[in-house]
Amino acid sequence: MPEVEKGPLGRRRGRGARERILGASQQLFRDQGINRTGMDQLCAVAEVSKRTAYQHFTSKDELVAEYLRRFDPEVLPGVFDRTDLTPRERLLAAFELPPSTPLCPYLAAAVELHDPQHPASEYARDYKTAIAARLTATAREAGATDPEQLGEQLALLIDGASVRTRVLDRDSFPTAAAIAAIIIDNAIPASSAQQPGDDRETTAGPARPTR
Amino acid sequence: MPEVEKGPLGRRRGRGARERILGASQQLFRDQGINRTGMDQLCAVAEVSKRTAYQHFTSKDELVAEYLRRFDPEVLPGVFDRTDLTPRERLLAAFELPPSTPLCPYLAAAVELHDPQHPASEYARDYKTAIAARLTATAREAGATDPEQLGEQLALLIDGASVRTRVLDRDSFPTAAAIAAIIIDNAIPASSAQQPGDDRETTAGPARPTR
DNA sequence: AGTTAAGTACACAGGTCAGTACCGAGGGGT
DNA sequence: ACCCCTCGGTACTGACCTGTGTACTTAACT
Numbered sequence: 001m002p003e004v005e006k007g008p009l010g011r012r013r014g015r016g017a018r019e020r021i022l023g024a025s026q027q028l029f030r031d032q033g034i035n036r037t038g039m040d041q042l043c044a045v046a047e048v049s050k051r052t053a054y055q056h057f058t059s060k061d062e063l064v065a066e067y068l069r070r071f072d073p074e075v076l077p078g079v080f081d082r083t084d085l086t087p088r089e090r091l092l093a094a095f096e097l098p099p100s101t102p103l104c105p106y107l108a109a110a111v112e113l114h115d116p117q118h119p120a121s122e123y124a125r126d127y128k129t130a131i132a133a134r135l136t137a138t139a140r141e142a143g144a145t146d147p148e149q150l151g152e153q154l155a156l157l158i159d160g161a162s163v164r165t166r167v168l169d170r171d172s173f174p175t176a177a178a179i180a181a182i183i184i185d186n187a188i189p190a191s192s193a194q195q196p197g198d199d200r201e202t203t204a205g206p207a208r209p210t211r
Numbered sequence: 212m213p214e215v216e217k218g219p220l221g222r223r224r225g226r227g228a229r230e231r232i233l234g235a236s237q238q239l240f241r242d243q244g245i246n247r248t249g250m251d252q253l254c255a256v257a258e259v260s261k262r263t264a265y266q267h268f269t270s271k272d273e274l275v276a277e278y279l280r281r282f283d284p285e286v287l288p289g290v291f292d293r294t295d296l297t298p299r300e301r302l303l304a305a306f307e308l309p310p311s312t313p314l315c316p317y318l319a320a321a322v323e324l325h326d327p328q329h330p331a332s333e334y335a336r337d338y339k340t341a342i343a344a345r346l347t348a349t350a351r352e353a354g355a356t357d358p359e360q361l362g363e364q365l366a367l368l369i370d371g372a373s374v375r376t377r378v379l380d381r382d383s384f385p386t387a388a389a390i391a392a393i394i395i396d397n398a399i400p401a402s403s404a405q406q407p408g409d410d411r412e413t414t415a416g417p418a419r420p421t422r
Numbered sequence: 423a424g425t426t427a428a429g430t431a432c433a434c435a436g437g438t439c440a441g442t443a444c445c446g447a448g449g450g451g452t
Numbered sequence: 453a454c455c456c457c458t459c460g461g462t463a464c465t466g467a468c469c470t471g472t473g474t475a476c477t478t479a480a481c482t
Contacts, residue, residue: 015480032325039470050431051429052430054472110378111374111378112323129379155375156387159375160370163371166322167321179367249438250440250441251439261441262461263458
């Protein structure tokens with residue numbers, strides 16, 4: 001029989017059922033979407049019995065919320081901690097995502113669930129606000145005259161690139177990065193704390209890869 | 212009983228079942244999403260029997276595809292026909308949508324269906340490409356040095372504003388319009404008839420009307 | 423050892439959804 | 453008046469999905 005391996009020594013698939021469930025959620029929700037992924041299939045992939053799953057998460061909704069909470073310490077936030085980059089470079093680095101990035105899971109969840117009251121939707125809103133705040137802080141660091149505005153604008157560019165990449169099935173982040181380079185330079189008076197006029201040449205590097 | 216009115220004179224709700232079905236689709240798919248709208252509810256709202264619905268559309272998938280096809284002659288395309296505006300004004304007018312605009316149905320469908328092979332997904336791709344082409348044409352008319360790039364960029368801004376408005380529950384089109392104003396001026400040489408390559412001074416001028 | 427927490431297997435309740443079958447009835451054109 | 457097309461109502465099938473109940477097995481801790 002296709003028993004995976006729960007022999008007398010294989011400790012029966014281990015003790016960390018919760019981790020395996022969340023791992024399977026990341027894979028399946030990303031590949032198939034939330035609504036099209038049933039708990040049966042999820043448990044099969046996680047190699048966990050359904051009973052166990054519902055002992056860890058009282059409902060699928062709760063699992064979805066926890067699944068989103070799992071992305072917090074990864075993805076974009078890593079960009080803001082790179083002290084080897086100037087603030088301006090950090091703002092642009094947010095657009096250099098690996099080509100396999102599918103669709104921001106928060107956007108996907110908000111659209112799929114279609115219920116602003118759903119805990120996952122509210123958490124998505126919080127996350128988006130937090131990302132914009134991070135961008136705003138970095139924009140302020142970079143010397144933007146209106147950091148709030150620039151942060152919000154950059155956040156919009158990221159979301160636009162993410163959703164457009166999905167719909168067109170073609171990487172749209174270079175296009176967004178080109179826009180970002182323009183509005184960043186436009187939002188910083190002359191040069192916040194450097195020699196004036198010398199940001200023209202630097203943009204030619206990472207700001208040109210449009211499409 | 213709450214019979215709506217199909218009395219001996221109420222002509223039984225008329226002959227146009229197909230129109231009522233599509234009308235109900237627009238309302239329900241917009242308000243509840245595609246996946247969360249069942250055919251039973253849809254038929255009830257359309258005041259149409261299920262039998263009739265499946266005589267007009269062989270499946271729900273086909274209905275969804277037809278529902279998307281219905282948006283063609285409306286929404287954005289109306290902007291491009293406004294001859295009372297200059298090309299540049301027409302590009303900006305694309306961001307002045309009524310505040311009740313929920314989420315581009317093509318984006319919603321592509322995310323909800325989660326299947327690039329679905330006819331509706333392919334049609335969404337075609338539509339997005341067509342919109343970008345329209346923007347590109349207008350950008351060329353406005354004298355942009357790289358109309359393809361500007362058209363693609365503006366399309367990304369529209370989609371970003373649309374999806375972000377949904378997720379944040381707050382109108383993001385003004386933010387997108389501010390970005391659009393900057394990149395449009397940045398992409399048009401000086402006043403649409405000068406030598407390219409010198410986009411330095413033009414960016415500071417009318418690129419401020421943000422939120 | 424023995425106890426307890428965690429996990430397993432499997433069946434099943436209860437609901438929803440897409441799609442169909444059957445029959446009846448109205449309405450419009452000719 | 454005729455016929456035929458369209459629409460209505462309703463019950464139904466089969467699939468799938470979330471969530472639960474029950475009895476059993478294993479790992480870890482003391």
